[in-house]
Amino acid sequence: MNPTRLFRTVAIAEAITWTGLLFGMFLKYGPADNETGVRIFGMLHGVVFIAYGVGTLVVWVDRRWSAGRGLLALAAAIPPLATLPLEWWAIRKGWLGDTWRLPAGAGASLPDRVVAWLLRNPLRGAAVGLVAVAALTGVALMVGPPGS
Secondary structure (H helix, E strand, C coil): CCHHHHHHHHHHHHHHHHHHHHHHHHHHHCCCCCCHHHHHHHHHHHHHHHHHHHHHHHHHHHHCCCHHHHHHHHHCCCCCCCHHHHHHHHHHHCCCCCCCCCCCCCCCCHHHHHHHHHHHCHHHHHHHHHHHHHHHHHHHHHHCCCCC
């Protein structure tokens, strides 16, 4: 897994779940009047939305993105399907890379040290990422759905 593959994977997954949620909303408010699609894709999209945010933060720190670039990447998850053009743009502009910067030489900042620690052992990094996504999903569920 490299920065490009991580970012591409979460960006595409986020767009796919957005599509599912939009389809579920069509079924709910359209002729079917059925909330099942929103229940299923709403939860799935919420989890992937958080995973996109976590993955984007890791890439942001590793690639030393500016605050503007990082915030733009995070904000792309809000409008439907916006992560796809952002991912294409990021690859075209060279924002991503084929190798991780941090495992070889961690910077002095706390975010650099944390991301380097996660990247040195990919299984540990994946486990911590899954725990972070689960914990943040739990917090989101306690807060409630958007607009509630």
